[in-house]
Amino acid sequence: MSEKHVDEVSGVETTGHSWDGIRELNNPLPRWWLWTFYLTIIWAIGYMVLYPAIPLVNGATQGILGYSSRAEVVAELADAKAAQGELLDQIAATPVEDIASNPDLLQFAIAGGSSAFKVNCAQCHGSGAAGSAGYPNLNDDAWIWGGEIGQIYQTIAHGIRYEDDPDTRFSEMPAFGDILEAEQIDQVVAYVTSLSRDPSDPSLVEPGREVFVENCAACHGDNAEGLADFGAPRLSDGIWLKGSSDAAIASQIRNPKHGVMPAWVDRLGEPTIKQLAVYVHTLGGGQ
DSSP: OOOOOBOTTTOOBEEEEEETTEEEEOOOOOHHHHHHHHHHHHHHHHHHHHSOOSEETTEEOOOTTOOOHHHHHHHHHHHHHHHHHHHHHHHHHSOGGGGGGSHHHHHHHHHHHHHHHHHHTHHHHOTTSOOBTTBOOSSSSOOTTOOSHHHHHHHHHHOBSOTTOTTOBOOOOOOGGGTSOHHHHHHHHHHHHHTTSOOSOGGGHHHHHHHHHHHTHHHHOTTSOOBGGGTBOOSSSSOOTTOOSHHHHHHHHHSOOOOOBOOOHHHHOHHHHHHHHHHHHTTTTOO
16 A cells, blocks of 8 residues: 655645645545534525525425515514504594603604604605795794694694695785885885894884884784784794895785695594694794
């Protein structure tokens, strides 16, 4: 029997294979590694037998256990909806003003309202409810129709100037371009801007006050503090929905723009409207 060749450098036997004078060392894999490899093969075969594994044209092998991850997810979602259903039933039966007194309902309503807001309201009011040009910021203290939670609920449920809902909020500012002279409009602009900043022409403030009392105070209040019952905004806080420049204010007086908000109660249901009202009320600006 021929002697086995041993590599002089490493001291390891060679397999006897040689390529271009290069010999192959006989370094077999460790036994533990081989047994681990064999076990993974056995585990894979067992998995294919027990669980869905092999793709077919219209599906996959089902496995003898009949397991379905899709069915498991459906069951988990059903359980989650059932758990939510109990809380939704409680919200539906609880006056919106009383939800905050129940910590569990309040937490659930805020989470649900936040989700509903992102899907239905963020397109106009922004993802953070900070508003945009022509759409009110819901984080501040300026509420045209009132910031109490019941008032917010009414606004969301029935909308503003939404003709398909008989209970919608409705107000309409007349076009004073047909009522006032151009000089009077400049005067009232000077007066209302003076309530929150230095007017462009202080000499117009006092005449503007008279024009305001005679034509605007009936809706906006004697001190321009606004009247939520009429949907007349406060004019003394420096918050201007349609623009804050003298030209923008004059344009709104001359030919006012009237926004429209849809009624959401028929689309989303009362429990979701309550959750939205609670969420908006807790943003920081609710009264």
